[in-house]
Amino acid sequence: MKIAYYPGCSLHASSAFYDHQTKIVTKKLGIELVELDDWNCCGATSACKTDTFLSIALPARNLGIADASGLDELVIPCSSCYSRSLVAQSVLADNQELKDMINSELSKKVSGRVKILSIVELLLKKVNLPQFDEQVKYKLEGFKPACYYGCLLTRFPYDIKVSDNVENPQGLDIICKRVGAHPVDWNYKTDCCGASATVNDTEVALKLMSKIMKDAIARGANCFVTTCPMCQLNLDAYQDMVREKYNISQRMPVYFITELVGLSLGLSERDLQIDRHLIDATGLLKEIKQV
Amino acid sequence: MSTETVKFEPEYAQPLLQEIMDRSGQNLLACYQCRRCAAGCPVSDEAGVTPDRLIRMIVFGQKEEALKNFLVWRCVACYTCGERCPNNIQTARITETLKQISKKANLEPLVPKVAAFHDSFLKSATNNGRLSEMEFMILLLKKIKNAGGWSAVIAEMKSQSKLGKALYKKKRIHFGSEKVKNLSEIKKLVKKAEAFS
Ligand code: SF4
Ligand code: SF4
Numbered sequence: 405m406k407i408a409y410y411p412g413c414s415l416h417a418s419s420a421f422y423d424h425q426t427k428i429v430t431k432k433l434g435i436e437l438v439e440l441d442d443w444n445c446c447g448a449t450s451a452c453k454t455d456t457f458l459s460i461a462l463p464a465r466n467l468g469i470a471d472a473s474g475l476d477e478l479v480i481p482c483s484s485c486y487s488r489s490l491v492a493q494s495v496l497a498d499n500q501e502l503k504d505m506i507n508s509e510l511s512k513k514v515s516g517r518v519k520i521l522s523i524v525e526l527l528l529k530k531v532n533l534p535q536f537d538e539q540v541k542y543k544l545e546g547f548k549p550a551c552y553y554g555c556l557l558t559r560f561p562y563d564i565k566v567s568d569n570v571e572n573p574q575g576l577d578i579i580c581k582r583v584g585a586h587p588v589d590w591n592y593k594t595d596c597c598g599a600s601a602t603v604n605d606t607e608v609a610l611k612l613m614s615k616i617m618k619d620a621i622a623r624g625a626n627c628f629v630t631t632c633p634m635c636q637l638n639l640d641a642y643q644d645m646v647r648e649k650y651n652i653s654q655r656m657p658v659y660f661i662t663e664l665v666g667l668s669l670g671l672s673e674r675d676l677q678i679d680r681h682l683i684d685a686t687g688l689l690k691e692i693k694q695v
Numbered sequence: 696m697s698t699e700t701v702k703f704e705p706e707y708a709q710p711l712l713q714e715i716m717d718r719s720g721q722n723l724l725a726c727y728q729c730r731r732c733a734a735g736c737p738v739s740d741e742a743g744v745t746p747d748r749l750i751r752m753i754v755f756g757q758k759e760e761a762l763k764n765f766l767v768w769r770c771v772a773c774y775t776c777g778e779r780c781p782n783n784i785q786t787a788r789i790t791e792t793l794k795q796i797s798k799k800a801n802l803e804p805l806v807p808k809v810a811a812f813h814d815s816f817l818k819s820a821t822n823n824g825r826l827s828e829m830e831f832m833i834l835l836l837k838k839i840k841n842a843g844g845w846s847a848v849i850a851e852m853k854s855q856s857k858l859g860k861a862l863y864k865k866k867r868i869h870f871g872s873e874k875v876k877n878l879s880e881i882k883k884l885v886k887k888a889e890a891f892s
Contacts, residue, residue, distance in 0.1 A: 413826040417869040418862070444824040444875045450816035453791045454798065456718075457888040465880065493873055509883045510775065559774035561785045570778060587876055596737050598772035603835075603855075604812035608769055637867075641791050682863045 407526070408470045408478040408518065409437035410563060412485035413443040413445050419482075421677040425528060425662035426481050426523065432539070432669045433530040437479070439496035442471045446488040449600040452561075461506050464493035468512040470635050481662075483556035485630035490520050501670070523631050524555055524575040527665060531582040541670035543584030547692025549629040549659070550620035551576035552639075555596050555664040556632065570594075576629055576661055582694075583668035588682050590623040592616045599634035600644055613639060614650035621654050635658060640682045657685035667692060702756060702884045707754030715753050715761075720791040725782035731774035732786060742766040746776045748785035753789070767793045768806040799892070811838035821885050822876025828868070 407430075430437055443466050450460035467489060471476045480486040496514050508514040530536060558570045568575050570636040572596065580587045597616055598609030614641070618626065630636050640658045647655070658681065664670035666676045667689070678685050725848055726747065733745035746782040752761040761767075775875040776787035795814075797804060804810040815834035820826045840848045862868045873879055 413820070415830075416825070416873060417828050418867045419868075420869070434701055435732075442816075442876050445820035445826045447817060447820060448762045448826075450820070452772065452787075453794055454810075454817050455888050455892065456791070456795070456822070457891040458884065461820040461884045461888065462820070462881075465884065505887070507885070509880065509887060511877065511880065518831075555775075559778045561774050561777060561788050564784075572776055576738050596775070598737075598771050601769070601771050601809075604808040605769055606854075607808060608738055608771065611741070612771070634713035641862065680867060682861055682865060682867075 406436045406438055406475055407521075407571065407634075408473050408475040409439045410443055410466055410485060410489070411439065411471070412443075412476060412480070414482055414625055414633040414637075418637055418652055420634070421680045422481065422660050422662065425660060425676050426534045427667055428539065428671060429446060429662045429666045429669065431528070432528075432666070432671070435530070437524070438473065438475060440473065440478075443469060447550070448488065449482045454597045459488065460492045460495050460502065461509075462498060463489040464506045464514050465510055465512075466505070467493055467496075467516075468514045468568075470509045470518040471515045472512040473518075476517075476519060476608060477521055477526075479521045479523060479640055481631060482634075483522070484634055486520065486522050487556040487560060490564055490652065492562055493520060494562055494564050495526065503661060523661065524557065524579065527661065528575055529578050531579050531665070536582065538571045540583060540668050540695055542692045542694055543669050544580075544664055544668060545584055545692070545693045547553050547580070547585035547664065548586055548624055548626045548682045549580055549587050549595055549664070550590050550623065550625035550627070551580060551628045552597075552616070552620075552628045552635060553594050554632050555594065558687065559593060560561075566659045576631070579661060580629060580664060583664050585629075585664060587629075588620070588623040588625045590619050592619045597635050597638050599632075601637040603637055609638065610646050611683075612647055613642060613646045617646060617652050617656065618650070620656065621652065625656070627656055627685075629661055629664060630658060631661055633660075653691045655683050657683050657688060659685060703705065703755055705779050708754060709759050711756050711761070712753055714796070715789060715792055718795070719788040720783050721786075722782070723754055723789070724756070726784055727782070728814050729781065731779045731781065734785075735775040736766075736786075737773060737775065738766070738769045741779055742769045746784075746789075749786065749789065750784070762793055762797050762802060763805050765805060766790060767797075768804060768809050771835075777780050778879055795892070806840070807842050811835055811842070814838070821881055823872055824881045825873045825880050827872030830872060
């Protein structure tokens with residue numbers, strides 16, 4: 405199974421280990437990722453806030469490359485890149501004039517044929533198969549994750565059909581259960597962690613994170629699981645600041661979903677580079693049970 | 696408690712309302728002030744203004760208030776208000792429109808660092824076609840210096856230094872930058888964007 409792959413800037417910089425994990429985990433699952441040739445930055449939240457045209461045109465260039473690749477599906481693990489690309493595709497499907505205007509500048513034109521998948525949608529295709537049970541080497545017994553979807557997996561500033569429940573999504577929870585973890589039921593799974601504000605409006609971001617932390621802990625979670633490199637970095641890097649300011653004693657490792665799936669498939673802590681978290685994420689690993 | 700009477704003069708209010716509706720693509724006139732948006736907005740405490748209030752300001756043509764309030768500058772674009780609005784009004788697209796109008800008119804942003812952050816991000820992303828986290832931080836610090844002098848830069852670096860060290864230790868800071876090969880294509884899009892706005 406060959407799938408086009410857009411890593412985006414975070415996965416080539418501060419979250420390079422997520423790029424690495426995505427590649428080795430999907431390979432184990434029999435998926436071959438083909439990175440888009442000469443991809444560019446999608447513009448993320450900043451383009452939306454400053455330049456509406458570029459917020460569509462930048463991801464459109466990547467979509468043109470994907471459409472020309474001949475592959476049917478494009479996976480985008482970063483929630484922000486995923487959201488921006490999906491919005492661009494939908495806007496251009498509804499606006500021929502804008503599509504022509506952008507296409508006139510592109511060597512690889514947007515046709516709109518590629519199907520965009522989040523990492524959750526891609527992983528679900530595999531973990532939901534009965535054969536997956538045979539691949540599971542370890543059960544993540546002691547893991548009680550608060551599955552954190554954040555804003556961008558289910559809410560869009562444009563009419564877009566979502567494959568999961570908007571207010572109470574289940575995709576990550578299903579994957580966690582398939583690898584033997586016990587996700588908790590909690591209230592803040594789709595609340596904003598303020599990642600785009602942490603540097604420029606720190607107080608707001610810390611407060612949003614404190615609410616997320618407190619609810620997850622109150623519900624008995626012992627870690628977070630996410631797909632978004634911005635959420636991961638935010639909750640990982642600023643967690644001690646949040647804990648200090650809001651009197652929270654517990655520390656919570658913030659995993660990417662690829663780490664949980666990878667561990668269950670028998671990939672090691674080293675293979676997955678789990679030592680690159682700021683909040684130690686290796687302590688919980690002793691809770692893993694061989695099948 | 697005193698109550699103020701709000702005057703509504705359609706001819707006065709119309710131009711601002713129309714401009715924002717056109718640019719944001721949102722039908723503000725559909726808002727019936729049910730405040731479902733307000734209930735879910737995570738920054739309402741800090742902003743002091745909720746999406747329904749912002750929409751009301753615009754409908755009444757209160758330009759100054761609409762541009763200079765904290766919701767415009769502190770909205771985290773979480774899209775909760777839009778998801779829950781029975782009339783499908785996306786306030787995040789209104790707040791981004793107001794930020795753009797404010798920039799175009801060269802108005803001082805209410806939270807300058809928010810504007811500086813997003814401008815620097817987009818600048819770095821379009822300089823190379825891919826974001827360089829280092830260049831982005833340097834551009835941001837330059838803007839902070841222009842606004843608040845070296846003392847502001849030092850304060851910023853101090854507040855980020857502990858985190859920077861921790862990230863560096865975990866190999867999560869990259870000094871290099873990647874460049875898109877077909878950079879001229881990105882430049883053409885940027886040029887078109889300038890003409891478009
Ligand atoms: S939810 Fe929609 S209709 Fe209700 S007050 Fe907010 S913007 Fe207006
Ligand atoms: S998108 Fe902005 S205005 Fe709407 S709920 Fe989120 S923070 Fe509030």
